Amino acid sequence: MVIKNISESEIWVEANKTYLLPGNIFYVISEGKQTEEMAIAHRLVCHQMSKLVTGKVNYLIDLNNCGKNEPGARLIWSQISDEENTNKVALFGMHPVARVLASFVMGITNRNNQRFFKTKEEAVNWLVS
Amino acid sequence: MKEDLFNDRIDQFIDAITKVARGDFSVQIELSEEMDHLDALAIGINMMVDDLRIGKLVELENEKIKELNIQLQIAKEKAETSDRLKSAFLSNMSHEIRTPMNGILGFTELLKEPLLPDQVQQDYISIIQKSGERMLNILNDIISISKVESGEMKIKISETNINDQIHFIYEFFKLEVEQKGISLSFRNGLPQEQAILKTDREKVYQILTNLVKNAIKFTSSGSIEFGYNLRNINDIQELEFYVRDSGIGILPEHINIIFERFRQGSELLTRNYEGAGLGLSITKAFVEMLGGKIWVESHWGKGSTFYFTLPVSSADELNVEKKAGQTSFREDFQVKKFNILIAEDDSTSEKLLKITLEKISNKVLSVGTGAEAVEVFKNNPDIDVILMDIKMPGMDGYEATRQIRQFNKDVIIIAQTAFGLEGDNEKALIAGCNDYISKPINRKLLTTILQKHFDQEKVQKLQV
Numbered sequence: 001m002v003i004k005n006i007s008e009s010e011i012w013v014e015a016n017k018t019y020l021l022p023g024n025i026f027y028v029i030s031e032g033k034q035t036e037e038m039a040i041a042h043r044l045v046c047h048q049m050s051k052l053v054t055g056k057v058n059y060l061i062d063l064n065n066c067g068k069n070e071p072g073a074r075l076i077w078s079q080i081s082d083e084e085n086t087n088k089v090a091l092f093g094m095h096p097v098a099r100v101l102a103s104f105v106m107g108i109t110n111r112n113n114q115r116f117f118k119t120k121e122e123a124v125n126w127l128v129s
Numbered sequence: 130m131k132e133d134l135f136n137d138r139i140d141q142f143i144d145a146i147t148k149v150a151r152g153d154f155s156v157q158i159e160l161s162e163e164m165d166h167l168d169a170l171a172i173g174i175n176m177m178v179d180d181l182r183i184g185k186l187v188e189l190e191n192e193k194i195k196e197l198n199i200q201l202q203i204a205k206e207k208a209e210t211s212d213r214l215k216s217a218f219l220s221n222m223s224h225e226i227r228t229p230m231n232g233i234l235g236f237t238e239l240l241k242e243p244l245l246p247d248q249v250q251q252d253y254i255s256i257i258q259k260s261g262e263r264m265l266n267i268l269n270d271i272i273s274i275s276k277v278e279s280g281e282m283k284i285k286i287s288e289t290n291i292n293d294q295i296h297f298i299y300e301f302f303k304l305e306v307e308q309k310g311i312s313l314s315f316r317n318g319l320p321q322e323q324a325i326l327k328t329d330r331e332k333v334y335q336i337l338t339n340l341v342k343n344a345i346k347f348t349s350s351g352s353i354e355f356g357y358n359l360r361n362i363n364d365i366q367e368l369e370f371y372v373r374d375s376g377i378g379i380l381p382e383h384i385n386i387i388f389e390r391f392r393q394g395s396e397l398l399t400r401n402y403e404g405a406g407l408g409l410s411i412t413k414a415f416v417e418m419l420g421g422k423i424w425v426e427s428h429w430g431k432g433s434t435f436y437f438t439l440p441v442s443s444a445d446e447l448n449v450e451k452k453a454g455q456t457s458f459r460e461d462f463q464v465k466k467f468n469i470l471i472a473e474d475d476s477t478s479e480k481l482l483k484i485t486l487e488k489i490s491n492k493v494l495s496v497g498t499g500a501e502a503v504e505v506f507k508n509n510p511d512i513d514v515i516l517m518d519i520k521m522p523g524m525d526g527y528e529a530t531r532q533i534r535q536f537n538k539d540v541i542i543i544a545q546t547a548f549g550l551e552g553d554n555e556k557a558l559i560a561g562c563n564d565y566i567s568k569p570i571n572r573k574l575l576t577t578i579l580q581k582h583f584d585q586e587k588v589q590k591l592q593v
Contacts, residue, residue, distance in 0.1 A: 068175055071183050096169030097160075104176050 001041055008052060013041045021060070023128055024053045024087075029062040036072025043080055056087040058127045062120070063093035063101050078109040089114040090123035138167050145174060154182035225267050232260030265569065270407040273335075277414040284418055289330035291368065292317045295356060298337050302345065311348055316356030318368065326368065328439055332415040337370065339412045340435050344374035351375025351432070359441075366441040367421070373434040379427040387425070388413040412437075467513040467579070471495040472502035472529065473545070474521045478568070482516060485572050489579070499524030503532045506540070514579065515542045517562065519553070527560040534561035541582045545570065 004012040009020035015031035016038065026046055050057050059080070069077070081089045091102040091114065102116040117123040141158055148156040156178060158171040236253040239245075245253075276282040299315045306313040317324065326333075337355065344353045355372040379387060388409050416423040420440045427433035469490050473479040474497045483493055494509060496502050499521050506512055515533070519526035530542050544557035544565040554565045564578050 068172055068179075071176075071179050074176075095164040096166045097164045097172050100169040100173040100176075104173070 030066035033067040039073040039076035063098035092123040229260035292324040318358040340372040348376030375432040499529030
């Protein structure tokens with residue numbers, strides 16, 4: 001598992017990149033197949049980054065280049081969504097694959113704080129509203 | 130062309146779904162670069178198949194856990210049963226040992242009364258003797274079962290005449306059975322000269338004795354018959370023994386448990402009939418060690434027949450009787466008066482031996498250690514027999530025997546063994562003893578052993 005701390009607000013987990021944006025937004029760009037190990041690493045990264053902000057956090061997840069999610073990975077991401085410190089989760093992607101991926105993760109969360117959008121703009125607008 | 134590509138892709142879906150339907154959860158549909166609706170469908174199906182595979186694994190694990198739980202439950206119940214039986218055993222053992230001890234101590238105390246009539250004295254003595262024998266039987270059973278459990282019980286194969294064993298047992302129990310008003314009979318399945326079997330003679334004797342003893346215990350009227358028949362099943366010969374009684378029988382639900390340790394068919398029965406409940410489990414262990422099997426047919430209130438088999442390896446095994454080797458006590462044998470050296474550190478055992486040997490001894494010397502035995506024997510070369518206790522302070526009986534053999538190869542040395550452990554008797558012979566006898570010493574057996582080792586011409590009649 002390769003984790004690169006580019007800066008305080010930019011950390012890479014394998015090919016995935018996570019950025020801390022204004023408004024307590026964790027912007028995650030998913031690249032390729034998502035394994036359970038990667039999801040666990042992401043959770044640690046997000047916990048680490050959440051110490052830099054005050055209050056709840058929002059997730060903005062780019063699924064345009066995302067590949068298949070292992071069952072364990074989907075479970076970890078649903079757990080992240082269900083954490084008390086998580087406010088909203090916006091997933092987005094232009095193509096049908098992204099929609100299917102989002103459905104699989106959203107289908108197993110307990111809270112109703114996730115939405116899927118086609119574009120990044122739509123997703124961000126919802127997060128900040 | 131586009132349609133062909135589309136159809137190819139659809140075929141992949143169909144292929145994958147078919148495999149999944151057959152339980153193949155390793156299938157994955159290939160994605161294109163398009164990331165179109167078909168790819169979306171493919172990725173969805175792939176993830177669903179992953180979920181099905183995980184689900185199947187979880188199901189299998191749950192099955193294993195269920196199975197483990199069942200086994201744990203069985204083991205728990207077994208442990209609880211074992212615990213319960215052990216408690217019952219200890220309680221029963223305490224009773225079985227204390228009861229004859231009560232007889233021994235109680236009636237010994239009563240014997241101290243002065244001016245007891247002769248008949249009353251004899252009655253008390255008889256009770257003490259019977260109580261002692263009962264305790265000895267219990268102790269022997271406990272040692273036997275311990276040896277079986279620990280794997281120390283060994284088989285000693287020799288030729289034995291089965292008819293002689295049957296006859297011996299008949300003579301042994303005849304009086305006791307007749308006193309109960311029961312008839313005892315036996316049946317030999319083969320002529321005398323063909324009734325030789327290569328087996329462990331002692332164990333066969335114990336098996337038959339246990340079964341006949343049980344039959345006597347549980348029969349209050351009617352008859353007891355025992356014997357054997359030769360069976361030929363699929364070219365394999367075996368002797369099938371039986372002991373049939375007209376006693377209380379066994380309840381059907383108890384037939385499977387009576388061969389278990391500490392059971393007599395029910396714990397209630399254990400309290401009504403004396404005994405530790407070890408006899409049949411020992412009998413079964415012995416039968417199985419000899420390559421046979423044991424079973425019972427019974428009707429409650431009418432009686433039981435116990436069967437056991439012993440294998441015969443071939444028809445040639447059933448030979449003409451060989452004459453050497455067997456020694457049995459003869460009432461008319463003649464023993465000379467011996468010069469005896471007793472090496473025994475326990476004063477009670479020493480006193481008992483002296484009294485036992487009175488009638489067959491000219492001179493009796495006694496010592497308490499192995500070193501003294503060597504010294505006294507050196508100074509008294511006219512000693513005929515040394516009764517050598519094994520466990521003595523300082524030099525033990527084995528070492529004393531070895532030292533004596535360095536300067537005298539002829540004196541008869543009989544080891545007194547008390548442990549009853551496998552190998553004790555062999556150790557005594559290896560050390561140089563001529564024979565061995567287990568404590569408590571039986572006078573008849575001792576004189577039989579002496580008879581074996583002394584020339585008949587030198588003997589005179591023994592008043593028993």
